[in-house]
Amino acid sequence: MPIQCNKLVFWNLAAVAVLGSWFWLPNHGFWFDIDKAIFYYFNDKIGTSDAWVTVVALANNRAFDGVALLAMGLVYYSHYRGASAEQKRQLLIIGLMMLLTAVGLNQLGRAIPVERPSPTLTFENVFRLTELAGFKTKDSSGDSFPGDHGLMLMIFTAFVWRFLSWKAGLWGCLFVVAFSAPRVMGGAHWWSDIYVGAFSVACFGMAWLMHTGVFDALLAWLNRHLPRFSRG
Template sequence: MWYRNLPAILMLNVLGIALFLSYYLPANHGFWFPIDASIFFYFNRQLATSEAFLHLVAITNNRAFDGISLLTMGLLYLSFYIKRDTAERRRMIIIGVVMLLTAVVLNQLGHLLPVSHKSPSLSFPGVNRVSQLIGIPTKDASADSFPGDHGMMLMVFCCFMLRYLGKGAFAIAVLITLIFSLPRVMIGAHWFTDIAVGSMSVVLVGASWWLMTPASDAMVSWLDRHLPQLRRR
């Protein structure tokens, strides 16, 4: 029964809350700020010294590159989908819908956290801005970067892969998350903690209750009954 997961759920909740409070409670975010600043300035210096790095960062933060991240996640999901029969494919489609709804809801809840700040590219004077150094349209700043929306979506994807497709899919999803979250940090559109603290704490708390209880399966079953266009023939 699901209640056997309760100790793990509570542990994940404690971990998520402790992670957030370790950032929220100390003055100037405690030990997190030096980590954030060091990571930002390390990459920011490279923008002015390496043209190859500058182009890489600009391209990987272009809106079109977000489509590549979605395509990569879709291809991983498709690799499992094509191996299923008709009934299982229907269920996978519905699970995909639930995953998208979960990402949207957790993202909205995340923005209720009592933290709001500008991206590091807007927080320090005299820094290198990719949009000013190169002509490629790119996202190098955010007026409110906490928590990281993109990182949260990727983490929700990881959780669903682990819950419904197993550890192998989860391992690949984690790799996808690392690859597609890093560009936002490298360009300065997000602090490291926007993702490692903001996105992670929300997902640890929210996804644990949603995926380790019957809640997500109940939603999948409800949609299965109420989406006639997906009914089996």
């Protein structure tokens, strides 16, 4: 696959523009205003509704992560079950590539020279899920940038859009919003941790891997070298 220069340049510029506007503006500029408004909107709800506390606390329990994994798995399986034997092999290899990419880009995100505590550790006199809920949940992070949940969901979206279908990609976009929202609503992440940090890392990393032919070459290499298992 030849290098797709236009797409490569576009997504790199998008990553630099979004991250740069957050990184270099004093106190993160308008991004901080958005972050603060969103945090207090949901935090005020936590302080006035026991039902809201329960819902958001449940969504921030580690067990809820399994719901996101199940949703992504169902989208992937819906394509896998109707595929031919050769297509199923390729889908398994693509799944392996997705996992390796997630690990690599997560490390890239950690390398960004930013240490940013979550809003619940930044603002004073705020409501905390861990104090109001009667069970284990999460409402803080000592280093929340970039949002790791959002990054994993964006990587999944890029893969299924590229290798499955645009409909699968739209499901992935929905998952990004739905399954990263609980961390924002609970105060463990700033909104920009996801839509600036995770977005920038995903744009940069996936552009270089997808639009330079790296993934296609890796898929072909793994398909040639990984063992084949025949039935019977």
